[in-house]
Amino acid sequence: MLTIILAESELELMPESLRANPRIIESAGKRRKKPEEIILDSSTHHAVMGGLHEQERRGRPDIAHLFLLVSLESILNKQGKLRVIIHTRNDDMITINPETRMIKNYDRFLGLMGQLFQKNIVPDETQPLLQLKKNVTLSELLKELKSDFRIVCSATGTPVKLPQYFTELKKKKHNDIVCVIGGFPKGEFHSNISEIADEVISIYPEMVLAWTVAGEILVNYENVFL
C-alpha cells in the first residue's frame, strides 16, 4: 500500500482580509457565491493578492486538482493499492475515497472544493467521497497513519533513483509506504520535514511540479511493489 500526501497544499477559502474587496465580491457574485465560500485562485484573484502574506505561493488549487487527476486515475489506484490525502497550508486534512471519479472541469472542481470547506463532506454523508477534518498538522497526520516508512520528496533531499530506492525498501520489507509531496509552487516546506520523515529524498535537482513527482512515485512504486 502506498499513501501519497499532497502536503501544505495551497488550497484555501478566500482569506478574511480579501473578502471585502469589491473585485472579490464581484468575482464571487459571478459564481452566485459569497466571498467566504470561494476558493482562493491566483489565476483569477492575482490582482488583489498584493500584500497577502506569502502571496507568491498562495492560491494554487490547480496543483491539487492535477495531483488528484494523476493519482486517482493511476494504475496503482485501479489496483486498490493507493490512498490519497491532501493536507493544506491551514492544516485542513482532506481524505479522498479511492473510487472517486474526480471532476475534470476545473471550475466545477473549485465549486466542489468550496462546498467541501463549508460542509466538511461531499457530496453528502450517505456517499462520502471527500471528507475534510480541520486542525491536523502534517506531523500529526504522519503519526496517525500506520506505515513502515515515511518519505518526504524535496529538491533539498538526498538524491535517489526511484527504481533502485524502492527496490531497497522492498528488500527491507518496507511495503506500506507514506510519501509526502509539496503542494506549493515554490519555496520550502513550513514543517520540519527532516524531523517528521524517515528520509527526505530528491528525485531531481530542480523544483518539479507536484503532479510530475506524483507520477514518478506512482509508476515506480507500481513497477517494484505490484
Add this chain to the structure above:
Amino acid sequence: MLTIILAESELELMPESLRANPRIIESAGKRRKKPEEIILDSSTHHAVMGGLHEQERRGRPDIAHLFLLVSLESILNKQGKLRVIIHTRNDDMITINPETRMIKNYDRFLGLMGQLFQKNIVPDETQPLLQLKKNVTLSELLKELKSDFRIVCSATGTPVKLPQYFTELKKKKHNDIVCVIGGFPKGEFHSNISEIADEVISIYPEMVLAWTVAGEILVNYENVFL
C-alpha cells in the same frame, strides 16, 4: 529521444451542424466569440451534442490539456529528450515547442486552442510555441517522423511490462522511439494501428486515460534510457 503522440485526439472546433444552435451562439457569446471560433467541449456543450456522429467520444479537449501538462512538465522534457505532438480526429497535427509552459487554466487553454485553429500558430510567428498543420493522417505523420521504432498503446495490444519492454528495445539499439496514445475517452482507434506501428502494446488490460498512459511511458522511458 522519445516522441509521444496523442492520436485521434477529440480536439476540434465547433462542428458546422451545431453552429446555428441558439445555446451554442449564447455559449460562444459569453466568451465574446463566434460559434465557429470555439472548441467543442462535451462538459459544456453536452446538451446539444445529441445526433452528432460519434457524440459519445467527441468534445474532449480536457484530455489533450492534461496530456500536455503531464508531458511538458515531465523530467524527460526538462532533460530535452521529449517531442510532443497532438494529432486530432480531423487530421490536424499540432507540434509543441518543448519549452512551452502550458497554460494551466482550462478556460484559457480552450481560448488558446481556439486561436490556434484560426491562426495555425500561437502566440505568433516570432515566437511559435504551438503550430497547426492541416490534413496530416496518423499514418503520414508516422512515416514523416524519423525513428527506430513505432509503438501504439492500446488495450487490445500485446500485454507488456514497460521496464522490461524498454530494456529489450534498448538492447536492440532502438533509442529513438515514437509512442502513440489514443486521445479519445472510449472506443477504438479509427486508424489501422497494426499496419502503421511496429508493435501494438497494452500496458493494462482495461482502458486507461491518456495522461495516465503518458505518465507510464514517460517515467519508464526515463528509467531505462536517461
